[in-house]
Amino acid sequence: MIGAPLSLPDAPAGHDTARLRDEVRDFLRAEAERGTFEPRVDSWLSGVDPAFSRRLGARGWLGMTWPTRYGGHGRTAVERYAVTEELLAAGAPVAAHWIADRQSGPSLLSHGHEELKKTLLPRIAAGECYFVIGMSEADAGSDLAAIRTRADLRTDGTWLLNGTKMWTSHAHLAHYAIVLARTAPPGDGPRGRHQGLTQFVVDLSSAGVTVNPIRILDGGHHFNEVVFDDVAVPGEMLLGSAGDGWRQATAELVFERSGPERWLSTFRVLALFAESVAKRPEPAALETLGRLSARLLAVRQLSLRIAAALDREDLPDVPAALVKDLGTTFEGDVIDEIRRVTDVHPSADSTDPFARALAEAQLHAPGFTLRGGTNEILRAIVAKGLGL
Known part of the structure; x- marks a missing residue:
């Protein structure tokens, strides 16, 4: 890692990422010499630079593990890890594409229908399309099963989305959100609260979407409150299966954590x-x-x-x-x-x-x-x- 004070083992046995790490370090060194970024603490949240994200996409360093037919590069998760580790250690401005590349893309790959994957994944891999996470809510805390955001199916096949999501990083800059909403009442028993939840891919430019800033201690605008007021979500933007949102969201969290x-x-x-x-x-x-x-x-x-x-x-x-x-x-x-x-x-x-x-x-x-x-x-x- 650039500037690292430590000599770190490279990768698990059977994974040689040394050459790839050298490529990333050379790229970062050239970027630093050009003065394109200033190293930041917490750069995956605070370092927003869409042009830098597009340059990473052009290098093949976004969507690395995805199939080539969706704009990916068919590389391993360990190779992707090597690239992201080098970028973070250097304090590079990766926040614009971070969530889309880290977890929204894999969720689309696993649960999206073919047209959704063909439309969105190549744009994410190019560093041109950004996502936010629509899970947390003010009254639910870390208890996702307690969310109040609702989506009701209309007779024309669209869903009407109402509710508020909190701590949505860079929603004011992103194009889409993957929103977890309740589409049916919870069931009975200990796991009943996990039933009736569904994920949707929501275009943040849609009518009825309002993004309000939540500023941190230094005045920085990274987090947001996103309000959905009768937002019409086309049926084809449902992610996976209706009612399967809990399983999908918890699987997504492995990538996030x-x-x-x-x-x-x-x-x-x-x-x-x-x-x-x-x-x-x-x-x-x-x-x-x-x-x-x-x-x-x-x-x-x-x-x-x-x-x-x-x-x-x-x-x-x-x-x-x-x-x-x-x-x-x-x-x-x-x-x-x-x-x-x-x-x-x-x-x-x-x-x-x-x-x-x-x-x-x-x-x-x-x-x-x-x-x-x-x-x-x-x-x-x-x-x-x-x-x-």
Whole structure:
């Protein structure tokens, strides 16, 4: 990884990604020399640059694992992991295409009808079409089964969508949302609440869609509230089968929770800290660097193994929840532990890159353990999976 202070194992046995990583590093080095981007903390949320996304698409680094007939490149999940890890470690501006490439595309590939796949997947792979996740709601918290957004089937075959989704990253810039809505009453029994849910691909330029900004501590506009008021959704935009939304959405979360973005959001802070320790190797700082480096290596190995599992067409939901819990906890601890042993003062206006990175990380930190499911929900998934 560019600028990495660590010597990291490359990939699970049988996967050689060294040449691919070199290609990505050369590309990033050339981009940096041209001044096309400034490295960012949490760049998969804060770094929006559609032109950069299109350049990645032209390189074949979006839609990497998809079939070529849909604009993909037929490569492995481990190869895709190598590319995304390099981009995140460099703080590259990947936010525009991130959700579409990471999970919306795979959902379309698995559950979309042929015309939907032929229309949307090549555009995503080209870096020209962006998606958001329409799951979370204000009154449901992390309990997806409690959502209130409804879709009612009309006699002409269209669905009428009403409700509000929260924390929809970059909905003000995206083209589509995959929205989870209730289309039938819940059933009886413990799992009855999971019945009657359906996913739809919703054009965000449709009449009745309103996007309201939710600004973070530094005033940045990444999150949104999206209101659907009698939005007409054509029948052909139903994703998968009516009533199968719970199964589809939970399978999608494996892609959302297991990747390197779950432990690399504050990697730039760690890398800059390592550079400062190399110049002034004080005992407390060295101990902190060693401890954080060991934790990074551990969660990275688990995350890499999930990429290898995806190549075997497994969907390891419990390990994915574990990666998200361990990884986002680590991201926050990077900030706290480094601040204890450094005299660098976080400042967004500083000329010191380390001070700016610390400030940016602190302002983004409240979202680390929330997006993609709270730690409490994730730990419940892991406990249940282990039979506890």
